[in-house]
C-alpha cells in the first residue's frame with residue numbers, strides 16, 4: 001500500500017483518506033443491499049478514476065479496506081432497522097439525536113454529515129458509521145444519494161447571530177441555512193424536519209425567520225409548519241429546553257399534508273431524581289472544601305430535588321424544579337454544568353446524567369474523550385423522545 005500511496009499526490013490522498021474517503025467507506029458498508037450502496041460505490045470508482053490510480057486495487061483492499069470493514073461491521077448499540085419503512089438523511093448530525101429517534105420509528109439513515117471529530121467518534125461508536133464532513137463543500141453535497149424521504153437537521157444557530165449583527169440575513173449567503181436550502185431544492189425530500197433555538201423567531205426583529213419561511217414555502221414550495229416546543233411539556237423529561245421545530249411537506253409527493261399536527265402536550269410526572277440514575281460515585285464531579293466557592297455553594301445548595309446553576313459568580317436554584325437548558329458551552333468552564341446535592345455532597349451533573357436529561361437510552365456509548373467534549377455533545381443535541389414524537393406525527397401523514 002505504501003508504494004501505491006507514494007505514487008499519488010500525497011497531500012490530496014491524506015486529506016481524502018482522513019475525511020471523506022473514510023466516510024465513503026463507512027457509508028458503503030452501512031448501505032449494502034440498498035440503492036444508496038450503488039451510488040456510493042459509483043462515487044468510489046469515480047474518485048479512483050479521477051486519481052487515475054490503482055488506489056483501490058487488491059492490495060489496497062486487503063489492508064485498509066479490511067481494517068475499515070472490521071471497524072464498521074462491529075456490533076453497535078444502535079444499528080439501522082433491517083427492513084426500513086422510510087429513509088432519511090442526517091445533516092449537522094452531531095451525535096445522532098435525530099438518528100436514534102428516526103431509527104426507532106423504522107427509518108434508515110442513508111447519509112450523515114458532521115465535521116466535528118469528537119462527535120464523529122461518538123457517532124461511530126453508536127451507529128458504526130462515520131459521517132461525511134463539511135456540508136458547505138460541494139464534494140460533500142455530491143455524496144448525498146438521490147432518493148430519500150425525510151431530511152433532518154438541527155442547523156447551527158450562531159450563523160444567524162453573526163448575520164444579524166452585521167449586514168442582515170439577506171447579505172449572508174454563506175450561512176448554513178442556505179446549504180440546507182440548496183440540498184432541499186436539489187433533492188426534493190418528501191418532508192424536512194429542522195430544529196433551531198427559539199431565538200430564531202425574534203432574531204433581527206423577525207426578518208431572519210421571515211426570510212427562512214419565504215425560502216422554504218414560497219421559493220421551494222413546501223407547506224410549512226412550525227412550533228416552539230419545550231422538552232418538559234412534550235416529553236416526560238424535566239428539562240426546560242425551548243426549541244423551534246420546522247416541518248415542511250412537498251405537497252406534490254405528500255397529498256395529506258394538511259392533516260399534520262405537532263404532538264400534544266403531556267404531563268410531566270418525572271422529577272430530577274429520576275434522571276440521576278448514575279454510575280458509581282465518582283469523586284471528580286464533587287466540590288470539596290478546598291474549592292474557593294465551597295462555602296457559598298454549601299449554603300445555597302440545600303435541596304436534593306433541585307438543580308442549581310451558576311450565574312456568573314453566584315449559584316442559584318432553578319426555580320421551576322426542572323433542569324435548566326443544557327447548553328453546548330457546558331464543561332468549557334466547569335461553572336456551566338448544572339449542580340445538585342446528593343448523599344456524598346455537592347457535585348456537577350455527570351455527562352451520563354446530561355444524556356439522561358436529553359432522553360438518550362442507557363445503552364448509548366459515551367466514548368472516552370474529554371468530559372468537556374461529552375458535555376458539549378449533550379448540550380448541542382436534541383431531546384430524543386421529542387424528535388420521536390414529532391417523527392410519529394410526520395409518519396402518520398406520509
Ligand SMILES: C[S@@+](CC[C@H](N)C(=O)[O-])C[C@H]1O[C@@H](n2cnc3c(N)ncnc32)[C@H](O)[C@@H]1O
Nearest residue numbers: 092093094095097114115116134135154381382
Ligand atoms: C446544534 S448541533 C446539532 C446536533 C445534533 N442535532 C445532535 O442530535 O447531536 C450542530 C452541529 O453541526 C455541526 N456543524 C457545524 N457546521 C458544520 C458544517 N459546515 N459541516 C458539517 N457539520 C457542521 C457542529 O459540529 C454541530 O455538531
